[in-house]
Amino acid sequence: MVAMSDPDALVRMEIKGLMLDPTSNVPIVVLREQGGQVFLPIWIGVFEANAIALRIEGIEPPRPLTHDLLRSVFRHFQVEVQRIVISDLKENTFFALIQVLRDGEASDIDARPSDAIALALRTDAPIFVRRDVLDRAKAVDLATQAADDEKLKEWLEELNPEDLGKYTM
Numbered sequence: 001m002v003a004m005s006d007p008d009a010l011v012r013m014e015i016k017g018l019m020l021d022p023t024s025n026v027p028i029v030v031l032r033e034q035g036g037q038v039f040l041p042i043w044i045g046v047f048e049a050n051a052i053a054l055r056i057e058g059i060e061p062p063r064p065l066t067h068d069l070l071r072s073v074f075r076h077f078q079v080e081v082q083r084i085v086i087s088d089l090k091e092n093t094f095f096a097l098i099q100v101l102r103d104g105e106a107s108d109i110d111a112r113p114s115d116a117i118a119l120a121l122r123t124d125a126p127i128f129v130r131r132d133v134l135d136r137a138k139a140v141d142l143a144t145q146a147a148d149d150e151k152l153k154e155w156l157e158e159l160n161p162e163d164l165g166k167y168t169m
Helices: 046-056 066-076 113-123 131-136 149-158
Strands: 010-020 027-033 038-043 080-090 093-102 105-111 127-130
Touching (some): 010 038, 010 046, 010 131, 027 046, 027 113, 046 066, 046 113, 066 080, 066 113, 080 131, 093 113, 105 113, 113 127
Parallel strands (some): 080 127
Antiparallel strands (some): 010 027, 010 127, 080 093, 093 105
């Protein structure tokens, strides 16, 4: 488990992959601590999962998807996506911020984690999770267990969404 020394501290994450919840067939994006073994699954919508999967697989749709449009709007108005932060967990719902910079002025834009992740993939922005969110979400540190893909798969199959915070629309 991630130590909660500074609740405002950010943990850099990367996308480990996408999978379907074996009981509900709801997509899950699995984030992993960069260079570590802390995993955070977030249940997401089908459309957002598709947008993330297309980018991970390097597939360019024939027409821009919503996240591609948002990237284009940001570029047009010279807004730089600096990072996204999974910033809170309330009543089993994750919250995110898209942190942007324009003309030297920083701003936070409220977003669903799945939309923020899809945008981060399109803008090469890093993904972070607040340390206290990882603690409250009961993110699992597999470093003390057999830290392989099979162990992660077993853990996710036994996981109850209410234990971690379920993505809701």
